[in-house]
């Protein structure tokens with residue numbers, strides 16, 4: 029008998045029929061004697077719909093109330109799922125974040141899980157119930173409802189698997205696993221059988237939304253093997269696990285894109301100690317994450333500072349920077365919301381050169397201008413015009429032959 033945590037995403041629970049089908053799938057496992065803990069997302073489109081309602085009500089929605097609103101999406105699916113199990117003749121109970129309890133910090137709409145009381149869950153499981161838990165939500169020290177950020181149900185599932193010391197954590201979604209790139213924009217994308225936590229962290233941080241990045245971080249920290257697979261087939265998906273020798277030798281494992289970023293450039297600020305701190309401290313105090321930062325030196329005295337933030341933080345960031353402009357002596361501020369970041373990722377890059385130059389060459393062949401670049405040991409990212417995203421992803425996928433196994437040959441060394 030095993031304790032299994034399974035998470036089903038929005039498209040998997042997008043209708044009454046789909047919720048019934050998920051319940052049947054879970055019951056099949058339960059009948060084998062396993063203890064089942066099921067984390068659900070809101071129905072597909074629901075979180076966007078609720079966000080739209082909030083934006084229609086308040087120019088910049090109050091984040092505490094936003095969390096109260098958004099958490100209702102998951103409340104609906106878990107209650108319906110528990111009913112579906114009962115209707116089929118099985119004992120079930122739904123639990124919300126504060127009923128579990130899933131304790132978080134108090135950063136509304138971006139909260140982080142601090143700890144989970146697993147006693148309530150164990151008590152219900154010991155009474156023979158299928159336990160279903162609302163994803164994406166928690167409660168802060170003052171009893172306020174919090175949410176974990178978009179895609180946060182994956183994080184709820186992995187955190188629960190760690191807290192319950194589950195035998196298995198399975199993430200069910202609308203594709204068969206983790207692919208070499210988004211299978212919905214590149215039909216040559218290939219499913220990856222096993223991927224390391226580190227590589228998955230890079231893919232997720234660079235836009236492969238099939239797994240929320242924080243869920244991968246938790247899985248790595250608590251050594252939870254995660255199986256990403258399809259809700260709609262019985263096929264084996266992708267195992268996200270610790271790195272092994274075979275993985276190390278793979279040069280490039282994936283291409284990602286992220287259309288969720290925006291660029292801000294502050295022109296002609298004094299090139300002297302303290303300028304960067306003056307710009308970025310108020311931004312981080314506002315809980316805004318900055319991604320790429322580039323500083324160009326001009327005339328030895330003045331510099332341009334260009335950086336990217338999440339598109340949803342663009343207006344807020346611009347406001348902060350505009351207020352700072354006079355204080356730091358900036359000449360002007362420009363921005364662009366229509367950018368995308370495409371990235372080539374692979375742990376094998378550590379020992380190989382030439383990935384960045386190949387990437388620049390392929391993009392230039394397609395007439396795509398590279399606006400910003402950033403690299404790490406295992407990735408190269410370029411900022412380009414958003415409208416070329418799909419073209420760039422497909423061209424890079426072809427260039428690195430990702431539709432085939434791409435173990436490096438000696439010639440590449």
Ligand code: ADP
Nearest residue numbers: 037038039201205206207209210212236237238
């Ligand atoms: P869920 O609602 O189940 O959480 P998501 O929409 O968050 O599902 O994530 C699944 C989607 O991730 C897929 O439909 C696919 O379009 C997208 N995706 C992006 N990159 C990848 C990738 N490398 N492998 C698999 N799916 C990817």
Ligand code: ASP
Nearest residue numbers: 069075164178179180181
């Ligand atoms: N419902 C939330 C979202 O759409 C959380 C999730 O599905 O993981 O982002």
Ligand code: MG
Nearest residue numbers: 037179237238
């Ligand atoms: Mg998701």
